[in-house]
Amino acid sequence: MGYEWDFGIVLRNADLLLLGLANTLKVTGLALAFGLPLGLALALGRLSPRRWLRAPVGLVVEFFRSTPPIVQLFWFFFALPLLTGIEIDPFRASVLTFSIQSSAFFAEVFRGGIVSIERGQWEAAKAIGMARGQALRRVVLPQAVKRMIPAFLERVIELMKTTTLVATVSYADLLYQANNIAQRTYRPLEVFTVAAVLYFVVLFPLSLSVRGLERRLARSGETTAH
Amino acid sequence: MDHVWDFTSVIASRKLLLIGLLHTVELGVLCLVLGLTAGAFVGAARYSRNRWVNWPASAFVEVFRNTPALVQIIWFYFAFPILVPIDIDPFLAATLGLSLNTTAFAAEIYRGGIQSLGRGQWEAARALGMTYGQQLTRIILPQAVKRMVPAFMNRAVELMKMTSLASVIAYGELMHQAKTISTYNFNPIETYTVVALIFFALIYPLALAMQQVERRLRRSE
Amino acid sequence: MSEQGGEVLRIEGLRKAFGATEVLKGIDLSVAKGEAVVLLGASGSGKSTLLRCVNFLEIPSAGRVVIDGTAVGRERDGAVLYREAELIPIRAHVGMVFQHFNLFPHMTARENVMEGPRTVLRLPRAECRERAGRYLAKVGLADKMDAYPSHLSGGQQQRVAIARALAMEPRLMLFDEATSALDPELVGEVLQTMKDLSDEGMTMLIVTHELGFAYAVADKVLFLHDGRIHEEGPPDELLVRPREARTREFLRGHASFRLPEAEF
Ligand SMILES: Nc1ncnc2c1ncn2[C@@H]1O[C@H](COP(=O)(O)OP(=O)(O)O)[C@@H](O)[C@H]1O
Ligand SMILES: [Mg+2]
Numbered sequence: 001m002g003y004e005w006d007f008g009i010v011l012r013n014a015d016l017l018l019l020g021l022a023n024t025l026k027v028t029g030l031a032l033a034f035g036l037p038l039g040l041a042l043a044l045g046r047l048s049p050r051r052w053l054r055a056p057v058g059l060v061v062e063f064f065r066s067t068p069p070i071v072q073l074f075w076f077f078f079a080l081p082l083l084t085g086i087e088i089d090p091f092r093a094s095v096l097t098f099s100i101q102s103s104a105f106f107a108e109v110f111r112g113g114i115v116s117i118e119r120g121q122w123e124a125a126k127a128i129g130m131a132r133g134q135a136l137r138r139v140v141l142p143q144a145v146k147r148m149i150p151a152f153l154e155r156v157i158e159l160m161k162t163t164t165l166v167a168t169v170s171y172a173d174l175l176y177q178a179n180n181i182a183q184r185t186y187r188p189l190e191v192f193t194v195a196a197v198l199y200f201v202v203l204f205p206l207s208l209s210v211r212g213l214e215r216r217l218a219r220s221g222e223t224t225a226h
Numbered sequence: 227m228d229h230v231w232d233f234t235s236v237i238a239s240r241k242l243l244l245i246g247l248l249h250t251v252e253l254g255v256l257c258l259v260l261g262l263t264a265g266a267f268v269g270a271a272r273y274s275r276n277r278w279v280n281w282p283a284s285a286f287v288e289v290f291r292n293t294p295a296l297v298q299i300i301w302f303y304f305a306f307p308i309l310v311p312i313d314i315d316p317f318l319a320a321t322l323g324l325s326l327n328t329t330a331f332a333a334e335i336y337r338g339g340i341q342s343l344g345r346g347q348w349e350a351a352r353a354l355g356m357t358y359g360q361q362l363t364r365i366i367l368p369q370a371v372k373r374m375v376p377a378f379m380n381r382a383v384e385l386m387k388m389t390s391l392a393s394v395i396a397y398g399e400l401m402h403q404a405k406t407i408s409t410y411n412f413n414p415i416e417t418y419t420v421v422a423l424i425f426f427a428l429i430y431p432l433a434l435a436m437q438q439v440e441r442r443l444r445r446s447e
Numbered sequence: 448m449s450e451q452g453g454e455v456l457r458i459e460g461l462r463k464a465f466g467a468t469e470v471l472k473g474i475d476l477s478v479a480k481g482e483a484v485v486l487l488g489a490s491g492s493g494k495s496t497l498l499r500c501v502n503f504l505e506i507p508s509a510g511r512v513v514i515d516g517t518a519v520g521r522e523r524d525g526a527v528l529y530r531e532a533e534l535i536p537i538r539a540h541v542g543m544v545f546q547h548f549n550l551f552p553h554m555t556a557r558e559n560v561m562e563g564p565r566t567v568l569r570l571p572r573a574e575c576r577e578r579a580g581r582y583l584a585k586v587g588l589a590d591k592m593d594a595y596p597s598h599l600s601g602g603q604q605q606r607v608a609i610a611r612a613l614a615m616e617p618r619l620m621l622f623d624e625a626t627s628a629l630d631p632e633l634v635g636e637v638l639q640t641m642k643d644l645s646d647e648g649m650t651m652l653i654v655t656h657e658l659g660f661a662y663a664v665a666d667k668v669l670f671l672h673d674g675r676i677h678e679e680g681p682p683d684e685l686l687v688r689p690r691e692a693r694t695r696e697f698l699r700g701h702a703s704f705r706l707p708e709a710e711f
Contacts, residue, residue, distance in 0.1 A: 003308055066383070066430040068390035070401060071422045078414035083229050161294035168394055175297060188304035196293045196301060203292040349504055350549035350608075354563040354615065355539030357531075364566055368553050 006187065010194045013181045020177030021198055027094050027173065028160045034099035035159070039106025044136075046111055064104035070165050073097045077169045090171035094163070102159045109151045113144035147217060153210045157203050174198060235411040236420050239403075246403030247424060253320060253389045253399060258382055260321070261328025268329055269336030283333070290330035296391045299323035303395045320392035328385055335381065339374035340366060376443065379436035386429050400424060453480030454516065455619050455650045456501065461510035463496050470496050472674030473510070478619070478652055483645040485661040485682070486654045488671035489697060494654040497671065498621045501652065502541040503534045514541070515618060539567050542612030546624040548604045550596040556583060556607045557592040560614045568615065575614075582610040586640050602633030606640055613644075620644070622653040658701055662686050670694045 010017070045057035064072065077093040080086075088096075117140045125135035167176035178195035182188040236243075271283035290298065303319035314322075343366055351361040393402035404421040408414040454477055461474040470493040478484050488494045499505040501512060503519070506529055511518045519537055520527040551559050560579035564570045570578075583592055586606040596604050605625055612620060622641065626634045638660050645651055645664050655661060661668055661682055668685045670678045670693070678691045689695045 062430060062433065063426055066387075066433050067422050067425045068387040068401065070390045070393065071404070071418060071425060074401075074404070074414070075418040075422060078408065079418050082415055157292070161296075164294040164296040165391075167296075175294070175300070179300070182304060189308045192297065192301045192305045196289075196297050199293045199297060200289060204288060207288070207292050346545060346547055346549035347551065350543075350545065350551070352504060353502055353538055353541075353543040353545075354611075355535045355537075355567040356563075357535060360566050364562065365551055369551075372553075 003189070005190060007190050007194070009185045009187045010181075010190050013177075013185070013191075016177045016181060017174065017195065017198065020172060020174035020195075021202075023171065024160065024163055024173040024175075025202075027091070027098065027163045027166055027171070028156070030095045031098035031102050031159060031163070032156060034095070035102035035106055038099060038103035040110050042103055042107035043110035043114065046107065047114060061104045061107050064101050065108070069097065069101050069162050070168065072101055073165050073169060090166065090169040093169060094166040094171050098159060098163060101162070102155065105155050105158070106152070109148050109155060110144075112151070113148035114140055116147060117144050150210045150213045150217065153206055153213070157206050157210070160203060161199070229415060231416060232413070233416050233420070235413050236407065236416045239407045239411070239417075242403045242407055243400065243421070243424070246398060246400035247428075249397070250386070250389050250399040250401075250428075253317070253324065253392060253397070254382070254386045257321060257325040257328055257389075258385055260325035261381070261385070262332050262378060264325070264329040265332025266336055269333035269340075272333060272337060273340075287330045287333050290327050291334070295323060295327050295388050296394060298327055299391055299395060316392060316395045316397035319395055320389070320397050324385060324388055324392075327388070328381060331381055331384075332378070335374050335377040336370075338377070339370040342373055343369055373443065376436050376440040379432060379439065383429055383432050383436065386432070387425070390425070454478070455480050455482075455514070456652065457513040458497075458501070459511045459513065461497070461500060461512065462508045463493070463500055463505060464508045469508075470674060471500070471507075474671075474674075474676060476669060476676060476679075478650060480650055481648045482666045483649075483651045483653060483664050485665040485668045486652065486671060487656075487658075487661070487668060487697065488654075489700075492671045493674060494671055495623050498543070498623050498652065498654060501619075501621060502538050502543055503529065504543075535567075539563070539615055540618045542615055542617035542620040544605070544608050544612055544620065544622045544625045546627050548596070548601075548608045548628075550604055550608055550611070552596050555593050555595055556588060556599070556610075559596070559607055560611045563611065563615045578614045579610075582613045583607070585613065586610045587636075600633060601629045602636045605629065605637045609637075609640055609644075618650065620649055620651045622651065622655065624654055624656065626655065626657060656701065658686060658698070670697065672697075 042057055042061055045053050046061060048054050048057075073093065076097045077088065077090065080093075081088045114136075121139055121143065122135055125139040130138065163173060164175045166173050167179060170176065174195055178191050182191040185191070268283050268286060271279050272287065274280045274283075299320055302322040303314060303316065306319070306322070307314045347365055347369070348361055351365040356364065389399055390401040392399050393405060396402060400421055404417050408417040411417070456476075456478040458474055458476050461471055462469065463471040474497060476484070486494050486497065496505055500507045503512075507527070509527070511520070511527065513519070514537060519533065520529045522528075551562065554562065557576070557579045560582055561575040564575040564578055565572065580589070580592065583589055586609055588603060588606055588610065591599060591603060591607075596607065599607065609625075625641065626637050629637065634657070638657060641651070641653070642660070642664050653661075653665070665682045667679060668682050669676050670685065670689075670691070672693050678685060678689060678694045685694065686698065689698060
């Protein structure tokens with residue numbers, strides 16, 4: 001075929017790609033910042049002894065875990081503004097969608113971690129007079145969080161991969177920029193390959209650290225929750 | 227603000243949705259079968275002592291696990307045709323992207339499942355005089371596959387969701403049909419709500435079944 | 448090749464190194480037909496490694512293993528080469544019992560015992576069933592044929608494992624601490640099974656810490672230390688009047704060993 005690779009074009013547009021990468025990281029970071037606490041709240045709701053709380057929270061979590069994120073994003077971007085009358089730009093729609101979407105997954109990580117703590121720990125905490133909330137905060141969560149870290153990082157990796165969807169509502173993330181440059185320069189092979197490499201460069205070290213942590217935890221006799 | 231829900235235009239488009247649903251299932255099942263099959267070979271290759279075999283297999287797995295599936299699909303649609311002398315339509319690009327993605331994840335599932343069995347099972351089989359193939363097929367795989375089933379089901383769940391990415395390159399699966407319907411009828415609220423519910427009805431039972439299997443396995447071990 | 452009648456196993460100058468650490472530094476021993484030889488040694492002294500070299504779960508670094516008068520492996524340029532195809536029939540004729548049983552959990556007791564004859568010896572199904580029944584009865588588990596390992600006690604599991612090895616009708620049986628993983632009250636039934644086997648004339652090479660058993664059953668006891676056979680002799684010498692200081696020290700460390708004189 002003798003295709004002549006030309007990465008010079010990519011290099012000349014490096015600033016746009018890096019800007020896109022920065023936006024990808026921005027959406028990921030914000031979704032993480034909102035998704036984590038929301039996830040903890042959902043997990044606690046799901047573990048609540050009160051059925052009227054447990055059941056709807058469970059439904060929300062399962063719904064967001066069992067539907068494609070692109071459908072969720074389109075719903076929040078195209079349907080929600082019509083329903084509420086509030087204008088919503090691609091950036092806000094993306095952060096909103098991925099905060100909720102990732103919180104559903106984080107909820108399961110939290111829940112798995114909390115459930116993995118032996119009953120004896122709850123009982124010991126209660127025996128010295130702690131309330132449920134205190135036992136959770138002071139005794140159970142500190143132990144659970146350590147075991148959950150690999151599963152969290154795993155979810156962060158998935159979250160960042162999922163944020164590529166924002167390109168479909170024209171938010172200028174890495175994939176969106178790559179697509180623009182490819183169309184402008186007629187060099188999709190180089191541009192998309194470099195975009196993939198950029199994602200890989202960010203995600204692969206994260207993957208490696210997940211594996212390292214998992215090994216460490218397994219050696220210290222603790223299992224990860226998932 | 228005071229939106230009056232009206233599903234008539236969605237119901238009128240039920241044929242489009244049904245076609246989309248068929249395409250979604252078709253793409254999902256095809257990529258699952260391809261991915262689980264190829265994953266067994268890639269997983270085995272990662273075990274090989276020959277570095278010319280295990281190194282490419284590992285690189286393949288890492289690349290496909292650590293890049294977004296959407297980028298993979300788009301790469302196969304826009305970039306790959308430049309390298310190969312064949313036409314790549316949206317269906318082929320989506321199939322390539324999603325089945326290779328599933329292959330990479332499945333390879334890790336096979337590896338994890340086999341590694342979860344201790345050395346003792348291999349050794350007991352070897353001590354009886356079994357060949358490597360006999361050890362694998364008679365002793366290791368029957369136990370390992372059982373442990374892998376929940377992870378495979380989880381892959382199926384993820385894959386069914388990922389099929390919606392094919393809409394980005396205009397493959398006529400459910401999500402793409404939804405875009406079309408909402409554009410023509412100006413009814414994104416109803417259309418995307420219905421499509422979300424269809425996906426949920428398709429995927430949630432799988433997720434439930436997976437949890438069930440997981441619980442049963444945990445009790446039996 | 449020596450012509451000693453009924454020598455089942457001979458080991459000559461066996462060495463085994465893992466990377467830079469040499470675990471076995473030249474072992475010579477021989478086991479005659481019908482003999483029970485007990486191998487003693489501190490933890491980490493290489494007892495398992497030695498047993499595993501006999502059925503080639505580990506490939507020796509140097510030296511020869513001679514089974515039934517045939518040296519295993521081909522010598523070339525001073526090194527010994529082993530082909531997997533050659534090792535498989537060796538393993539089929541040497542039974543091994545592991546410390547942790549290693550029963551196949553997805554098979555019943557009967558299926559565990561049938562597996563070798565069926566898959567490796569390729570005997571007809573009916574014959575495999577018959578063998579499984581016979582050997583399970585022999586170890587006293589005729590009533591547990593259809594039980595899965597997870598429903599058996601440790602002692603029962605280990606007896607199934609013995610039956611599994613016996614069903615191959617091996618020339619030689621290797622026992623690697625067969626009772627070390629058992630609760631104390633279950634040790635007896637397994638030792639009794641092993642003693643019965645020896646009484647019936649089975650050739651056995653046994654690693655154990657049960658010195659009372661060694662005293663009662665062994666024809667010969669070897670003490671492994673520093674990669675070599677440090678001392679060997681009949682049980683009523685080595686266990687009662689060891690010549691070497693190291694051996695004495697090792698025996699003293701086994702507090703559970705009541706002096707044979709006191710017992711018999
Ligand atoms: N596969 C292996 N790789 C590296 N070292 C090993 C291996 N197997 C055994 N060893 C080492 O060889 C020595 C002897 O081990 P082993 O034969 O199991 O001793 P024993 O059975 O007498 O307790 C130990 O120091 C052990 O760590
Ligand atoms: Mg040992």
